[in-house]
Amino acid sequence: MVFSGQSNTALAEKICQHLNIPLGRSETQKFTNDNMIVQYSESLREGDVFIVQSLSTPVSDAIMELLLMIDAAKSASAGRVTAVIPYYSYARSDKKDAPRISIAGRLVADLIQAAGADRVLTMTLHSPQVHGFFKVPVDHLSSDVVIADHLRARVPDADQGVVLAPDAGSIKRAAAISHRLNCGLAFIDKQRVSDTAVDPRALIGDVQGKRVFIVDDEISTAGSLVEAVNFAKRMGALEVYVAVTHGVYTGPAVQRIRELDAVEVASTNTVLVPQEKVDGTDGKLSVLDVAPLFARAISNIHTGESVSTLFE
Template sequence: MPVNRGPLMVFSGQSNRPLAQAICDNLGIPLGHSKTEKFTNENLIVHFEDSLREGDVFIVQSFSHPVSDAIIELFLMLDAAKSASAGRVTAVIPYYSYARSDKKDAPRISIAGRMMADLLQEAGADRVLTMTLHSPQVHGFFKVPVDHLSADVVISDHLKSRVPNAHEGVVLAPDAGSIKRASAIARRLDSGLAFIDKQRVSDTAVDPRALIGDVSGKTVFIVDDEVSTAGSLVEAVNFSKNMGAAEVYVAVSHGVYSGPAIERIAGLNAVEVASTNTVFVSEEKKAGAGGKLAVLDVAPLFAHAISNIHTGESVSTLFE
């Protein structure tokens, strides 16, 4: 049953203001006014220019470049919102990069995904809204409610629009860990499914050993949670082409595109590399990739989730 809360208010940090504005456009409300400044000693200060008293406040901030500044800015915004007597504060983190650090897989390291969850809660987050965590178990690190959205619907719809006979293609998982995600998209496309089996050859390198499934003469859709430096992506595309794939499309939730990624994508033997706008992709990067980058809009999905959270309605309906 819908609940009555204070006014719905959406604010944005500096990491992805275009997405925050698009979310507000879908909600039919203005983006809240806030200001972030950096002192000469590189300390940040944030200031809300609107009254937040008893408001249902959502703060949009991706953990993207520069990641540390983005995280500290979000902590400061959460703390400032609580100090300003906001009724409830939700951290909207479209891209939660520290989800990669979900376990202690080496001696004397921090499980940073859990630590970030603790710090977000300590800073004042009453709730978290995110999308496509690299490791879904990070969800369990939080003691506050977490709504974990999926980009599968947006990605599947895009692939159908790009390839009318997508059901005749094959969704390819670049490794065994991506099979579950690839399988979900294959069901939506009503297509085939395959995955690349890899073997570790050193502490820092793995090589593809076999392709489980048939891609010969078919359109292949490589899907994953994110592209960072694109090294694994190049490997997966080349391997599928060597196994006879006719055309290759790539679709991921988060287009981080760091380091040599843009240069690698420009030379990639693929029709397109699509990602959602959870991470801001500049026009410079699009041009540098030779027109191969496509950006898919998830603002309507976040807006719908925020609306349902605000009114106390189910968010799980967005997965149907």
């Protein structure tokens, strides 16, 4: 049984289409005092329940709705409850890198488990170590195969290009996509100049006269993306394509992408991208579908098969 919160119902519906089952019926109401209530409209007794909810804007509402849905499912005697979180926004807060702060990634994990989730299914955590914050089984999907297939279809001679990691922390992800495309690999070495600013210092690899594929886990305000694209062009890149897992697109992101010297910016539908944002980039923005991948993972979890075989 698959149910959806309000953050990304479109993805949940597509997942159900691939599973050939109807999307479960539930209702979420918000009272004038900002309190929420969630109610299921069908029996969940002994069901294998999957609740799809991206932790996207408004994030606090998305988290609270997910917790209520998990708790309500457990109270309704569901046999097993899996929290399907395509985008786990608090994964950036994975360590105490400043005094007197919370490790919010761990806190949210604790809340999800306290609500009663038996397992978690997510995709491309910004910090993979967040996986370890959970004491329940976690299936961590990767969008690499979807991104690589898209780039191969978009650029026929993709094997002659170069996958560029925008920073050293993204090298592992970039290397995986480079391997799938059978093309070159490069990364940008950055230097922190202040608490809020990071400048590119050098490009390790060769992009001169080549098509460059910048890959990352997410785009928020697109500030770092602008730096990476401009630096690649200064280093002689012929064309630049961008592909990320999570297209959050907050603040000035749409305007920056519209003015970006790149052929295309692609992200998956782990986060719902409104049509007005797509239209606002003059055709540069495209959305890739990961519903088939989530559907296969949910099917394998339900039947007790391996999820890792989806990436072999």
